[in-house]
Amino acid sequence: MKKERAVSALAALAQDNRLDVFRLLVQAGPDGMPAGRVAEALGLAPNTLTFHFDRLRDAGLVTVRRDGRSMIYAARFETMNGLLAFLTENCCKGALCAPEAACKPARAKRAKVTA
Numbered sequence: 001m002k003k004e005r006a007v008s009a010l011a012a013l014a015q016d017n018r019l020d021v022f023r024l025l026v027q028a029g030p031d032g033m034p035a036g037r038v039a040e041a042l043g044l045a046p047n048t049l050t051f052h053f054d055r056l057r058d059a060g061l062v063t064v065r066r067d068g069r070s071m072i073y074a075a076r077f078e079t080m081n082g083l084l085a086f087l088t089e090n091c092c093k094g095a096l097c098a099p100e101a102a103c104k105p106a107r108a109k110r111a112k113v114t115a
Contacts, residue, residue: 001079001082001083001085001086003086005060005082006083006086006087008058008059008060009059009060009061009079009083010083011059012055012056012058012059012061013059013061015052015055017042017044017048017052018052018055018056020042021038021042021044021049021052021053021056021062021073022056022061022062022075024038024041024042025038025062025073025074025075026075026077026080028074028075029074030074030075030077031072031074032063032065032072032073032074032075033072033073033074034067034070034071034072034073035049035050035053035070035071035072035073036070038073053073059079060076060079061075061076061079061080062074062075062076063076
């Protein structure tokens with residue numbers, strides 16, 4: 001990945017809602033999610049979400065396809081992996097220092113216990 005492309009991707013992810021959208025799409029996997037489900041899951045207005053999707057698409061982080069009346073958004077894993085490779089390219093002068101399991105499932109949130 002070239003530096004300019006990495007800067008564009010990092011800039012797109014440097015906003016709370018866009019980061020949440022991207023992480024949700026990563027969790028959804030290669031099949032992606034309809035825009036309406038993303039909006040519902042994150043509590044975002046559709047017009048706000050469209051703005052964020054456009055920024056992520058411009059950075060090459062998501063794709064979109066039409067399925068009937070729905071717009072299905074999906075993370076571009078090759079771009080995500082390219083960004084991670086760019087960021088860790090010179091990590092620890094070649095020593096193995098990357099996280100052991102980069103694809104660990106998210107920890108379940110524990111319910112608060114009240115007495």
